[in-house]
Amino acid sequence: MAKGKQTCKILKEIRKQIAAENDIELVTSECTYQGDCKGTCPKCESEVRYLEHELEKRQRMGKAAMVAGLSVGLLSAAPAAMAQMPVADTLDSSETEVITEPLMGIVPMEPQLYYVELSKNPEIKKQLRYSMIDFEVLGFEVYDYAVEQIQKEGTAFYTPVPKGGREKLLAFISYNLGEKATKLKGEMKLSFNVSADGVASMVIVNKSIDPEIDFPVIDAMNSYSWENGFYMTQSGEMKRMRMGCDCVMTIQFPLKPATLDDLYIEEEPIEGDVVAPEPKELRN
């Protein structure tokens, strides 16, 4: 088994143990991804954020979070091969090619995410445009290469949008809630995070309309994909950028009834993406 998959499996076990010990319902599915696994992915990360959120909730209710040392045994039982597996080969500059065993070398630096808190950055806030109504961004994160690109040629940012637009997201929520979505009246307020990979997590209901629909709405938000944000170049061209953000959003009920056909999204080819440069090899 590839090292990444093995890491993923062990980390998943740790999450399961934390969930079980704290009576948190955590539904995990078998990962079917066939490519190069790095040991974690947006889905795994969102499970961690979900656990953190649930533990925080329990603590607010006066319950103790049982985490410390919970999975020590699991790690010591991990296959010895894990510890011996080279992490990164780093080569000597001379003619002799050398690796050490076990290796302490590390992977090349990945592009880094920067977090921009809008309340502290009024200039950047002025440049932000909203792609949705009833939707506010408190702060966002962008990769460093995007920052460089925007500084060079950008004039305005546009927030990430749910795939297919706001109407499709609301249709998805309506479809998941069923008849109830069309009968409730009033507004529901949510806060959540959209990662730069387009995954919503940490969905919190700030204002509930009916406690029975809180969790179905959270589930729907968690499983919906988001498109990246945009920025406008000085020549007026729109370019996509990987951008995650902390958001608040209001949903007005009643929602329109939705069928499966209403959820269909026509995929459009993506042009003009800002593509991350390959991480530079740290070899000599």
Add this chain to the structure above:
Amino acid sequence: MPETTRARIFGISRHRLTTDGEGVTTLVAFSGCPLRCKYCINKASWEVEKSRVYTPEILFEEVKIDQLYFLATHGGITFGGGEPLLQVDFIKAFRELCGSQWQLLAETSLNVPFENVEALDAVLDGYIVDIKDMNPGIYEAYTGKENKTVLENLQWLLEYGDPKRITVRVPHIPDFNTDEDVSRSMEQLKTLGVLNFDEFNYIIR
């Protein structure tokens, strides 16, 4: 307000399982090293331009996403490099931020001023000491530096701290030491009070 301490970091590697320390760890590799080892596996640590400038706050924000794993497995951060014990203020400030529950280890050559070792001793939970070879001639030939300071620092850590917190890595280094040299190093280290060893090979391919 004092200026925030900063450090150059050339790599961060998450989810290392029992590779360098107990539990799930994140390796944070600092730039800057006093040694010039012939087979250095992280030569990027010698070059400033291959690094990023971090404050302890930014680093903490970046690595705390694995806090649940750290707490559940008695893991945490392993500072490597480069030479982490050159970053006294940074590591102290980082400890203030992460609290006492994360395990903080240093993967170090100990070839640093004694003041640095002393200043960080109460902050760190353990050490992985890359001793190279106890023979001063072999050490100098391989690293370009003397090992007098290394031995003094190691002796102090063993005498005034808990030897269980220290793992000493003893490599078989092709063209520089022999199996006998390695055995001799380990015997000397045992005499000094070292309890935990990691004997391994540099493999030429």
